[in-house]
Amino acid sequence: METKKQGSKTRQEEDRRPLFFGLGFGILFGFLLHKGGATKYDVIVGQLLLTDYTVLKIMLSAIVTGMIGIYLMKSMGWIKLSIKSGSVGKNVIGGLIFGVGFAVLGYCPGTIAGAIGNGYLDAIVGGLAGILLGTWIFAVIYPKLKDGILKKGDFGDITFPRLFKVNDWVVVVPAAVLIILILVWLERAGF
Amino acid sequence: MTTIASIFTEPYWSPYAVGIGIGILSWLSFLISGKPIATSTSFAQTGGMIENIITGGKADKRPYYKKIKLKINWQWMLVVGVVLGSFLSAIISGDFQVGVWVPSLWASAFGDSALLRVFVAVVGGVILGFGARFGDGCTSGHGISGTLQLAVSSWVSAILFFIGGIITAHVIYFVIA
DSSP, rough: OHHHHHHHHHHHTTHHHHHHHHHHHHHHHHHHHHTTTTTTTHHHHHTTTSOOOOOHHHHHHHHHHHHHHHHHHHHTTSOOOOOOOEEEIIIIIHHHHHHHHHHHHOOOOHHHHHHHHHHHHHIIIIHHHHHHHHHHHHHHHHHTTTTTTGGGEEEESSHHHTTTTTHHHHHHHHHHHHHHHHEEEEEEHTT | OHEEEEHHSSSSSOHHHHHHHHHHHHHIIIIISOOOOOOOHHHHHEEEEHHHHHHOOOOSHHHHHHOOOSSOHHHHHHHHHHHHHHHHHHHHHOOOSSSSOOOOOHHHHHHHHHHHHOOOOHHHHHHHHHHHTTTOOOTIIIIIIIIIBBBBHHHEEEEEEEEHHHHHHIIIIIIOO
């Protein structure tokens, strides 16, 4: 109730603070992506060729760290989750198309912003223009897709704990253990 | 000798340090801004803003742009921040690339033609941008922020990003090359 009130108040005042927070989080995110090497084509495509596991190590350690903290804060009532609703048509087909583009371009939307900051000209001149064009093509044909393929096999904004109808921690703890075991195995195997 | 300053001028950090850092950043983003870190919608907004400039407001009539709203918001500024943050890290660690059109892995298989690489990057970008909007998220929004919340849609997407990406990368480097 209280948060709702605050929300409408900030909207009326056209609060600009969120823009500065967004910028600040972005600077930290970009800084980290560069330090991890994730702003480089060779590192990203090396992951997809299964010769360089940097990207997977970054993602899995971010997921395990983020997940524990987010679910702790959720159980304290500090935050609310923000779950995207999904469908087979949207996530399976969209995911595959994205994957193809990911390998052909060698950057993704977040890392291309990082690659631009890192100075890579193929990202600035080629990749950015391509991504903008691709999103525009989607916007143009969206009316034809939105009630068809994008709704096929709709499963809504569900999480694994809700899908299995269990307490959050029944999923969080095994998921964290599993991810850590995968990371330990990757290191032991010399990747 | 490692000092506080030399940590920041180091070009590479351990992927685990980076991952844990991004995980902690996701806590702060939820706690302070009430939002998950994501990037791809901002590219769609930019595309719509460009269409608006060229056509004098035609994009505003498209249902998709009405849905995502064509304005500079928190996430759009986040993407600007990523460019700046990466630039900052690259500059202080002496890793800023000048005049690099062709990544070395690409050059090892397809030569050092900038034109070919840029053409392929445009094609890849079109597919990526279209796919990111079709699947409603990218490697940040689904791959990190969605998976860490244990969202079913995001795990399905993230797994398919890698299935599609791994197959395509192998086709590019082992069949086409």
